[in-house]
Structure formats: structure tokens, C-alpha cells
Amino acid sequence: MFTDMREGTVMDWAHIAAEHGKHQKSVAARQIMDSLKRLEEIEVGFAANQLTHSLMAGTLARRAGATDEEVVAALCHDLGKLFSIPNHGAIAAEMLKPYVSEDIYHAVYWHQEFQGRYYFQHLGKDPEGRARFAGESWYGFAEKLVDEWDAPAFDPSFEVDPLESFEPEVTRVFSNPKAMI
């Protein structure tokens, strides 16, 4: 095995690709599930903390018959808040990007702009900023994600499906990257 990447051989890279593949299968269970759990620490003024919010969004998606990718998108759309509030949508979208369709990526990336319909008027911003995306292939899914699963998901008395129950969907989606390296 090389100690200087400039000297890598085809054998080295076959080994590295295989090891990345093995590691990737454990990323979902270990890192994404643990990260979701840490959302419980984020109380940012809503009636529900960010874990409850995410579980409720995921539960609503699941009960609406959403696909694995859609359920995981609903569950993980605010995961970026672990690192930054202002660009949390972009961070979550980039985390999901290798594993989900382009449409789901864009919907998660721009979800805050869609959610603006419900509060941007209170902050001096355009609540209908989503209009500039009309005609995009992902517009319909972004509306479903935000209007049906995200916006209603702030009820701490709602009986959410437990975090552990989402592990199968999370593992299926995050074990299947469309590109490895």
C-alpha cells in the first residue's frame, strides 16, 4: 500500500474501494442514527425539539406511503442544524446527495425557502420565494415535504414512531451510494 498517493497502483485502489464499501455500510447505523439522536439537544424556540420534529416529519412521510428515500429525506432534512442553522438545508442536502434522487436533493436543499410561506412575512422576507422554482421537476415533492410533513411537525404531543424504527430505511438508503469515491 502506498504512503504517497502519487504512487498508487490499481491493486491499491481496488483494496481502498473495497474497504470504503465496507465502511460505508456502517455509516448509516452509526453516524446518521447517532446524529439524529443528537438533534434532541437542539431546542431553538419551537414547541418540539429538533429530534421530535424530525421524527414527526418522518412518521408523517411514512404514514403517507412515501418511499425509503422520501422518508429519509423527511427524517434528515434538518440534520444540518447540528452544524449551522443558516445553511442547514444545504448541509443536509449534501449529506443525502449520493444516496437520493436529484429531485429529493433539491427539495431538501431549498426546503427553508418553501417553508418561508409560513413565517417569512414575520421576518421581512418574501413568503412566496418558492415561486421562482415553479416548473422545476422537484417542485411538487418540495411542496409535499414542506407543506405536508415538515410544517405540521412541531407537535410534542404527537405520537411519533421511535428513532430506532427508522433504522431499516436509513440503513437501506445510506448503504447504497450512487458513487463511492
Ligand SMILES: [Fe+2]
Ligand atoms: Fe424542519
